[in-house]
Amino acid sequence: MKALQGVEGQVEWCERPRVACDVGQIRVRVAAAGLNRADLLQRAGLYPPPAGTTDILGLECSGVVSEVGAGSAWKVGDRVCCLLAGGGMAEEVVVDARHALPIPEGLSMAEAAALPEVYATAWLNLFELAALKAGEKVLLHAGASGVGSAAIQLCKAFGNPCWVSVGSAERLAYCEALGAQGGAIRDVDLPSLRDFAPFDVILDPVGGAYAELNLELLGSDGRWVNIGLMGGTKAQLNLAQLLGKRIKLIGSTLRSRDEQFKAELLSELNHHVWPLFGEGRLKPQLEQTFAVKDVEAAFAALASNQVSGKVVLVIDDSLV
Known part of the structure; x- marks a missing residue:
């Protein structure tokens, strides 16, 4: 699969090996990924991923479930958005099934990618x-x-x-x-x-x-x-x-928290926050989207400190 990684202050679209989908995990075909300041810092070599975490950029994404490991209630074809410690800026990502949430009704894949983090x-x-x-x-x-x-x-x-x-x-x-x-x-x-x-x-x-x-x-x-x-x-x-x-x-930091902590946090979000999107009381604040080929422009936009809301990178425009 192809994925984005930070190399000496630049972002490169590289070939990376696929990861197995294990018990309690799901594989997601990525539609879009949200950009965060952690990605800017990691690209610059100032914020290495936690031990045992992929060096692929991206702390949140949206997409479609393409494989389900044993023990998960998700189904192939489900539309999800995911909280990640890394790996979202890739053609696919394998994630703890408990770290995915359903995309709220009426939201696009690009909008959903701007929510989890x-x-x-x-x-x-x-x-x-x-x-x-x-x-x-x-x-x-x-x-x-x-x-x-x-x-x-x-x-x-x-x-x-x-x-x-x-x-x-x-x-x-x-x-x-x-x-x-x-x-x-x-x-x-x-x-x-x-x-x-x-x-x-x-x-x-x-x-x-x-x-x-x-x-x-x-x-x-x-x-x-x-x-x-x-x-x-x-x-x-x-x-x-x-x-x-x-x-x-x-x-407080979130990225380095353990999987159980994040699972409980996402459960709280699903219970208290996600229904508010359906009621129209919360709305994604998506200011700009960029194609993968324009990734440097996306990072520059975020680094400019002129963005109000979120910047999202479209990974697969056939899904967005």
């Missing part, structure tokens, strides 16, 4: 790790990103007013159209977030550059979930604020 990340960090309760206030840094777009919609669906930080006025308007109450523009008026504080939960993919402000913006018993380091790895913190407000600082 961002909704799993948003649900895990807001509603499981931060234990977000209805009515609590949320701040989402990088609110126009794929995860941010999913998180805004989830906050709206579950009764949590949210605010965002973004890179431009256009992206702020995008977030407000999705349901955000308001927010601030990075490098322009970020301190104005104080006007909306205190927050109960902050979801932060930025890290170091926003750490001091996060402590200030959180209220008593606030939860700060750090999921990325776009703003650096180091910060100087006033720990008296951490103690005085009883703040919980939670570091």
Whole structure:
């Protein structure tokens, strides 16, 4: 089969051996794959896959089941989208059957490829790790990103007013159209977030550059979930604020979690989140799709930080 791998900062469409479909697994003929910042980092050699995981790029995909291992309830021909630790940007992928979800009715394959990673990340960090309760206030840094777009919609669906930080006025308007109450523009008026504080939960993919402000913006018993380091790895913190407000600082990654953890997370998504797509309360935020031959343009689009929502790579246009 053919697959995409990162080689010295470039992406190559290479021949790779097929993998056996074992007990509890399914083989999926890939229609489309979502792009994520982890793919950019892996291509650059900065984020190697977890031990034992394929080096093929792609943390999420959509497609059609082509083979079913013993012990799985899926059937050949089922339309699915999958959460992966790697391997989605290929003609096919073999995945734990518990890490696949049905494609919500009415969504295209390209739209479905934009769902698993961002909704799993948003649900895990807001509603499981931060234990977000209805009515609590949320701040989402990088609110126009794929995860941010999913998180805004989830906050709206579950009764949590949210605010965002973004890179431009256009992206702020995008977030407000999705349901955000308001927010601030990075490098322009970020301190104005104080006007909306205190927050109960902050979801932060930025890290170091926003750490001091996060402590200030959180209220008593606030939860700060750090999921990325776009703003650096180091910060100087006033720990008296951490103690005085009883703040919980939670570091979180999803890719390296074990298979059982991911299976339970996908089960929660299927129960609490997936029905909301059928009700029209959640919608994929797919900004751009690219053909495999244009993969470098797809990666450049994501790296530009100008995308609102998701970028998806079409692997097999006969399925999309």
